[in-house]
Amino acid sequence: MQNRPGRSPRITISDVSTAAKVSAATVSRVLNGTAKVDPQLVDRVHDAVRELGYRPNAAAQGLARGEWGTIGVLVPDLANPYFPEVLKAVSAVARAHGRRMMVMESDEDPALEYELVEDLMRCCDGVLLASPRMPRAELVDLLGRDHPMVLFNRVVAGARVPSISVDFTGGMTQVCGHLAQLGHRRAAYLGGPPASWGNDERVRAFEAARAFGLEVTVVECGGSTSQAGYDAVAAVLESEATAVLAYNDLVALGAIARLRELGVGVPDELSVIGFDDISLDRVAHSDLTTVSVPRDELGRRAGEMLERLLVNEYSEEPLYLPMTLQVRDTSGPPAVR
């Protein structure tokens, strides 16, 4: 972009205008199709552009246009298999609208999030906040900045901000119903990150299952990784539950690995159910019973919501996407004793 030592000087629009013997304004018009230009000049411009290898400077365009041509996405953990598909869909939508996608990761650190969102607001037309962990007050503060923003997997009551989220409540209810019908009377929930709204939702729905006569115990494992699930197994066994629901599939898989080590049969002695359905592939599903969510649709809808917002078509109601119970091999009737 500049004259850095040892690097060839950047070609600007005026280089092109000189070479094509037209004004810079004409070059701009040709390249953006903003106005009609004499076909001869158009050709001259195109030739010059090609010969010089000119490419408009995005920063300068952004400054002049008052738009960055970029959206920003903040995720808690890039390595979480949940997000790639979402990002893919968001990216596709953004591109369809001529925008690039900036990605940041907060590393599950609520404190960092605030800072990163501020940074995103400095360089993006709109921001997609995926599964924010930050405290409500900070979030509201950020929303008050009046910068286009969409909330993903978190709904903030009273805040006038577009939100899209998985219907965790419905998913959890399906899972509990499934267990109840299998004959389970005592279930444990392996909670995820403490600051996670999605986790709170799951917990609420889980505890509501008491209405169906299910005894429920919440076991905090404090994370969203398989390691967290692995480490929390002891506490689960203490609860004497015959089924355990995990915050997500990763946690569930970690728990299963530990149970296998301990010689506890799944699902014979303990049913294990995950959340999210992050199977590696479409054809060879892993055998984990879980509830799935269409992540690409989720990403697509989120992207579209943001794009709509960017042209001021604000839609008031939060959108909830349903989950689907996937009964596979890790859930079954409780052990008889």
Added chain:
Amino acid sequence: MQNRPGRSPRITISDVSTAAKVSAATVSRVLNGTAKVDPQLVDRVHDAVRELGYRPNAAAQGLARGEWGTIGVLVPDLANPYFPEVLKAVSAVARAHGRRMMVMESDEDPALEYELVEDLMRCCDGVLLASPRMPRAELVDLLGRDHPMVLFNRVVAGARVPSISVDFTGGMTQVCGHLAQLGHRRAAYLGGPPASWGNDERVRAFEAARAFGLEVTVVECGGSTSQAGYDAVAAVLESEATAVLAYNDLVALGAIARLRELGVGVPDELSVIGFDDISLDRVAHSDLTTVSVPRDELGRRAGEMLERLLVNEYSEEPLYLPMTLQVRDTSGPPAVR
């Protein structure tokens, strides 16, 4: 960034300078620590910044500084589990150097890649080209643009460009040795995307295994997804191989799913080996025999290479990271007949 209808006007540095009763230059100095400023003024500036909620415009900064503060990464497929961890590491390195990360996806389309890289060069200080599929000529053309760029999982002979790559050759050799020692005499390779350099490398090393008396057959499946693996099983069976190596784990898993449907025992009747080791988690490894690569190190090294390049510390030699054979449950001695 601008006065969009219905949105509050953007606060600029001059708003701050007015409020703090100092010049814009001073505000800039305070915020960037570029020069010493009277403590009183510093306070006034900070107060004004806080009260107004001022945040510098990234595009304007970029324009003035001649740097975007951004690196760009282009991947063939965001949904491929290979990349999230790489992106995570790259992002961390970039952030440590005060840079943001732009992500683009070519959707495995070589034609699209060229266009996207050009776009990245317009808005990023440096570009990380992850597993490019584009033809060599185009790639060389792009490299000639003299824009900081690092090649990831592709080495271009003769091109003076920093590259970092997995040692696919070594990985493939290990796999073939493993199979030979198990007693296999006939193996098939389930190839990946046609334009993939990494695929070519694997094929070359695979065919070199003939030197060890292994009869080898390459079966094109044309993709890198589990679906591709699933669909190519018939061809594999025709080859009468007793072991099949797949382009990556996804392809291998797809193949296994199909084999299971067909009632072909793995590994009893056919050994299946993957590439990449994209297990979902750290504690509960899937049972696929595969060769792994430290993706986070790969990403980290790639990011650091790019950062070094951005300060003109060009390192000539391509870097190859070794793969590690992970013998698990899908490989075994050939069936006796």
Added chain:
DNA sequence: CTGTTAGCGCGTTCAT
């Protein structure tokens, strides 16, 4: 130490 001035590269008036 501080303010004034002059760009950074581009889009967009406003005249012509």
Added chain:
DNA sequence: ATGAACGCGCTAACAG
């Protein structure tokens, strides 16, 4: 239809 002139918001060079 075209060019000249200005401004986007910020940093850096130059005075004072």
